[in-house]
Amino acid sequence: MTVGAAPGRGQSSGRRRSRIPTSRSHQIDNAALSDREIVRVAREIIAKVGVDGLTMRQLSTELGVSLGSTYHHVPTKRDLLVLVARDLFDEVTIPSKGKWDERLKSAMVSVSDLVERYPGIATFMSANPVEIMPIKLYRALVQILTDAGFPVDSVNAVMATMFFYVTGTSTGGPSLASSGMLDDVEMKRLFEDGLDLLLAGARVRVEQPRRRTRSGAPRSRQRG
Amino acid sequence: MTVGAAPGRGQSSGRRRSRIPTSRSHQIDNAALSDREIVRVAREIIAKVGVDGLTMRQLSTELGVSLGSTYHHVPTKRDLLVLVARDLFDEVTIPSKGKWDERLKSAMVSVSDLVERYPGIATFMSANPVEIMPIKLYRALVQILTDAGFPVDSVNAVMATMFFYVTGTSTGGPSLASSGMLDDVEMKRLFEDGLDLLLAGARVRVEQPRRRTRSGAPRSRQRG
DNA sequence: ACCTGAACACCGTTCAAGT
DNA sequence: ACCTGAACACCGTTCAAGT
Numbered sequence: 001m002t003v004g005a006a007p008g009r010g011q012s013s014g015r016r017r018s019r020i021p022t023s024r025s026h027q028i029d030n031a032a033l034s035d036r037e038i039v040r041v042a043r044e045i046i047a048k049v050g051v052d053g054l055t056m057r058q059l060s061t062e063l064g065v066s067l068g069s070t071y072h073h074v075p076t077k078r079d080l081l082v083l084v085a086r087d088l089f090d091e092v093t094i095p096s097k098g099k100w101d102e103r104l105k106s107a108m109v110s111v112s113d114l115v116e117r118y119p120g121i122a123t124f125m126s127a128n129p130v131e132i133m134p135i136k137l138y139r140a141l142v143q144i145l146t147d148a149g150f151p152v153d154s155v156n157a158v159m160a161t162m163f164f165y166v167t168g169t170s171t172g173g174p175s176l177a178s179s180g181m182l183d184d185v186e187m188k189r190l191f192e193d194g195l196d197l198l199l200a201g202a203r204v205r206v207e208q209p210r211r212r213t214r215s216g217a218p219r220s221r222q223r224g
Numbered sequence: 225m226t227v228g229a230a231p232g233r234g235q236s237s238g239r240r241r242s243r244i245p246t247s248r249s250h251q252i253d254n255a256a257l258s259d260r261e262i263v264r265v266a267r268e269i270i271a272k273v274g275v276d277g278l279t280m281r282q283l284s285t286e287l288g289v290s291l292g293s294t295y296h297h298v299p300t301k302r303d304l305l306v307l308v309a310r311d312l313f314d315e316v317t318i319p320s321k322g323k324w325d326e327r328l329k330s331a332m333v334s335v336s337d338l339v340e341r342y343p344g345i346a347t348f349m350s351a352n353p354v355e356i357m358p359i360k361l362y363r364a365l366v367q368i369l370t371d372a373g374f375p376v377d378s379v380n381a382v383m384a385t386m387f388f389y390v391t392g393t394s395t396g397g398p399s400l401a402s403s404g405m406l407d408d409v410e411m412k413r414l415f416e417d418g419l420d421l422l423l424a425g426a427r428v429r430v431e432q433p434r435r436r437t438r439s440g441a442p443r444s445r446q447r448g
Numbered sequence: 449a450c451c452t453g454a455a456c457a458c459c460g461t462t463c464a465a466g467t
Numbered sequence: 468a469c470c471t472g473a474a475c476a477c478c479g480t481t482c483a484a485g486t
Contacts, residue, residue: 123350123351126392127395130400153417156414163396165388172352172387174351175351202421205424
């Protein structure tokens with residue numbers, strides 16, 4: 001198996017020698033098999049057949065290496081998915097200006113649009129929120145909320161609520177769609193509607209940070 | 225009536241079971257292997273080792289039958305999980321009196337408490353919202369909202385948002401917990417806090433049903 | 449009708465052995 | 468250091484054959 005060079009995607013060339021220490025700069029460069037390349041191909045496969053359809057064997061074949069070789073770079077499939085998820089999140093766009101709620105909504109729509117192109121990744125994300133959230137994105141979102149005047153506790157609540165809502169929607173979307181009860185347009189509307197609902201709830205906290213809502217539970221007092 | 229109203233599925237979906245009831249007597253009786261029993265044992269296993277740990281083989285062993293025999297009663301593992309999920313939802317308790325938001329919150333806490341005892345089931349639920357939601361529970365929740373004066377559209381939005389938030393939280397909970405950043409108590413608080421946030425957003429819609437929030441997006445106008 | 453035993457077609461993961 | 472070939476230990480699912 002010396003050939004490799006996946007079908008379809010030209011890009012032949014015998015990149016392989018390239019052991020040449022061009023300098024002591026980056027060692028990624030032309031490495032036989034970079035994490036970057038692995039993630040790129042994995043994304044392609046997931047886009048086509050979903051996370052469950054992604055096989056370490058199929059990935060290896062498409063990379064032009066053996067199964068064992070792939071495992072030399074990525075310890076487990078889970079680790080691979082973490083890399084993929086982070087890579088995806090890096091593409092989330094956040095408007096640099098505008099009202100906080102509009103920026104937030106836009107960011108969430110961006111996440112949703114991105115994630116729905118990779119079946120099964122939303123499920124993985126919602127099961128691994130800590131591992132997959134890139135610090136950069138996380139900080140950016142927190143910044144928006146703190147700038148808007150949210151108290152720390154509320155920041156976490158808003159972040160968690162949005163995250164789980166978005167991943168949940170993306171996870172359950174296919175089910176709703178295939179059930180025939182909702183088409184794509186209605187799905188999109190339901191998604192944004194829920195987002196608005198959520199943001200409305202958040203808005204209450206900045207506009208009246210210390211006012212109790214008339215029926216709001218004062219605390220968690222299950223068993224005092 | 226888009227979201228809810230479970231698909232017209234009277235029984236067109238052809239359950240292979242239910243071959244005309246044997247008159248007035250229960251057909252469970254001494255049946256070698258009832259669905260009820262299968263679900264019961266499956267739940268036990270899931271409680272111990274999670275959905276992924278549940279194996280059709282293990283289930284068969286614990287039922288005292290062969291693998292093929294189990295498959296004679298349950299077509300696929302997925303179908304089994306649907307039965308399990310529905311069985312779980314049947315135990316959700318909804319307060320019969322109280323303010324709508326308190327009843328709703330209580331119901332969601334009930335779902336959360338129930339679901340977190342069965343690792344992996346929340347993930348399955350959020351991926352199969354339509355299939356697993358028992359009509360009875362669905363109707364009860366809708367009733368609470370309509371009684372509270374919610375317009376139809378908002379009912380769907382509130383339902384979807386809550387469902388995905390709850391399943392998402394339950395799905396991601398273990399990750400947050402094992403990361404060491406949140407203990408059980410803090411998790412519970414975060415969960416309820418998010419729920420309050422969500423309900424606050426819902427409250428806006430009944431209290432001021434036709435007033436536009438000051439920065440609310442008027443429509444979905446992405447393109448076209 | 450229900451059940452069994454055995455197989456099929458996969459998986460993720462590991463590892464001695466090569467270069 | 469990187470890669471290969473082959474295996475291991477599972478899975479879900481199917482099915483001819485029994486009773």
